[in-house]
Amino acid sequence: MRVHDLNVPGNLSRVSWKLSRTVLRGGTNSNVGPLLDLRIGPKEKQPYNFDLATGSVFAFAGLWDRWRDPKNNIVETCTILTTQPNSLVADVHDRMPAILRVEDYESWLDPGITDPKAVLDSLKPFDASLMKKYPVSPRVNRPENDDEECAREVPIKETAATLF
Numbered sequence: 340m341r342v343h344d345l346n347v348p349g350n351l352s353r354v355s356w357k358l359s360r361t362v363l364r365g366g367t368n369s370n371v372g373p374l375l376d377l378r379i380g381p382k383e384k385q386p387y388n389f390d391l392a393t394g395s396v397f398a399f400a401g402l403w404d405r406w407r408d409p410k411n412n413i414v415e416t417c418t419i420l421t422t423q424p425n426s427l428v429a430d431v432h433d434r435m436p437a438i439l440r441v442e443d444y445e446s447w448l449d450p451g452i453t454d455p456k457a458v459l460d461s462l463k464p465f466d467a468s469l470m471k472k473y474p475v476s477p478r479v480n481r482p483e484n485d486d487e488e489c490a491r492e493v494p495i496k497e498t499a500a501t502l503f
Contacts, residue, residue, distance in 0.1 A: 360447055360458070362398035362439060363419055365390075376480070377431045386479050387431050388490060392471045400437040400447060400462055420462060427467035438465035 376384035391397050403417045420437040428435040439447055443461040452458060479489040 359403050359450070361401045361403045361417070362444065362447065363401045363417070365397050365399050365436070365438070384477065384480075385495060386475050386477060387472050388475045388479075388492075389428060389435070389470055389472045392469055398439045398444060400439050422462050423464050425464040425467035425470070427470050427472055428464075431472070435464060437462045440465070 376386045379385050400420045401417055402420065403415065405413060405415050408414050421434045422437045424432055424435045439461055443458075446452060447458055447461050473492040474495045475489060475491065476493050478484045
């Protein structure tokens, strides 16, 4: 899965709007929301889970396409669009997935809307006051760890400050 960053100047025009718009599910206790890492040392990162304050399932703005490779195999691709971080995300990462408001689902999925400007408001940073964040274990960054433990809040690992 690729991520298209709409926060980078010019990227909006490079996104193929001929691709089909889709939504990708985020949230719930067993399927953590957006995970972003805060670098806390030269080789250490602290992952954070971002979720809706209500704990509800939500939708990322995505694009998908189906095409044939040179060997004539059907390939399905999908991407999550990203945007500027809101105030909750900004201290952890310089971008965030575009989370759709419920009232934007219908227009985002409407294949009759072909002008990107018509859905551009849907891709603004999600309202930080409706979200929560908490640290999770670094084990979440390994694909073989696919369980509820990945979504559990953990204490923030304290790193010793060094002078030299």
